Amino acid sequence: MRLLKPALTALSAAILFASTTVMADPITIKFSHVVAENTPKGQMAKKFQQLVEERLGDKVDVELYPSSQLYGDDKVLEAMLLGDVQLAAPSLSKFQKYTDQLQVFDLPFLFKDMAAVESFQASETGQSLLTSLESKGLVGLGYLHNGMKQLSASSPLKVPEDANGKKFRIMTSDVLEAQFEAIDAISLKKPFSEVFILLQTRAIDGQENTYSNIYSQKFFEVQPYITESNHGVLDYMVVSSARFWDGLPDDVRGEVKSALDEAIIYGNELSEAKNEEAKQAIIDSGQSEIVTLDDTQRQQWVDAMKPVWGEFAEDIGQDIVDAAEAANQ
Numbered sequence: 001m002r003l004l005k006p007a008l009t010a011l012s013a014a015i016l017f018a019s020t021t022v023m024a025d026p027i028t029i030k031f032s033h034v035v036a037e038n039t040p041k042g043q044m045a046k047k048f049q050q051l052v053e054e055r056l057g058d059k060v061d062v063e064l065y066p067s068s069q070l071y072g073d074d075k076v077l078e079a080m081l082l083g084d085v086q087l088a089a090p091s092l093s094k095f096q097k098y099t100d101q102l103q104v105f106d107l108p109f110l111f112k113d114m115a116a117v118e119s120f121q122a123s124e125t126g127q128s129l130l131t132s133l134e135s136k137g138l139v140g141l142g143y144l145h146n147g148m149k150q151l152s153a154s155s156p157l158k159v160p161e162d163a164n165g166k167k168f169r170i171m172t173s174d175v176l177e178a179q180f181e182a183i184d185a186i187s188l189k190k191p192f193s194e195v196f197i198l199l200q201t202r203a204i205d206g207q208e209n210t211y212s213n214i215y216s217q218k219f220f221e222v223q224p225y226i227t228e229s230n231h232g233v234l235d236y237m238v239v240s241s242a243r244f245w246d247g248l249p250d251d252v253r254g255e256v257k258s259a260l261d262e263a264i265i266y267g268n269e270l271s272e273a274k275n276e277e278a279k280q281a282i283i284d285s286g287q288s289e290i291v292t293l294d295d296t297q298r299q300q301w302v303d304a305m306k307p308v309w310g311e312f313a314e315d316i317g318q319d320i321v322d323a324a325e326a327a328n329q
Helices: 004-024 040-059 073-081 101-106 114-122 124-131 174-181 192-200 211-216 242-247 250-285 295-305 308-316 318-326
Strands: 027-032 060-065 138-148 150-153 167-170 186-189 206-209 225-228 233-241 289-292
Touching: 027 040, 040 060, 040 138, 040 250, 073 138, 073 233, 101 124, 101 174, 101 233, 101 308, 101 318, 114 124, 114 138, 114 233, 114 250, 124 138, 124 318, 138 211, 138 242, 138 250, 150 211, 167 174, 167 192, 174 186, 174 308, 192 206, 206 211, 211 250, 233 242, 250 289, 308 318
Parallel strands: 027 060, 167 186, 167 206, 225 289
Antiparallel strands: 138 233, 150 206, 150 225
């Protein structure tokens, strides 16, 4: 027995060491997104990383991959389902492959401002859309704002006829394609990371985006005109795979969700300020002229594009479209 005791002690120590080693391995969350770190989404991601580090220490390691360093939005959801990335925040347009319902956010001139967008997203209908991806193995965790979209181009766009025959880059969205068809323009579905070069080389004539993206991606340097149209919303859904999210220990998942909720609020608060700052910076640069529409001109854009609603109401769900429109009141 005297010979056995040291052996048992050594074995116990080895088991304890192995258990400690396993427990020490952090859970890695790779957070992939396509925009610059100084955008609202980029700042939200950094805030999330900071909060997780403060609250969970070595248990969870958040790795950030901005500016399409890891994946573009066209590939990130497939990579997520394969387990190669754990968190992403693609634009709502990118989910068309997985559900038709989120196309409601692409309908032109549906929301009059970001307050209406937020009201709809916080509503019962808006919150139910976060679960519309579950059958595809994805979990919606929250909405992140970027802002209202503007139209930039190589020539002034004051009325819909000014866009006739011009080529515009769009995200992968049938609604956005129909939006430009409605004004007899040509839409090209291209990755966000390629937009600057396409504009610089005049392979395309224009694009639609928020002021913060137009500024951070330097689109204003190669687009002499920006029409303040506010014709659509560019928002994101923060998403994870059901396999990863449900597989987290309950206590860890709770802390990660809490950190994410707080980071999303932070990012959304930044969004409006960032867009205003970006707009002023563009004006101050003198490189791009901001075209302001009068009421008559704006109404012409609304009249031209609003029929797109009817084309997609059945796919999206008329009840969802109605709930979104009601958020303007």
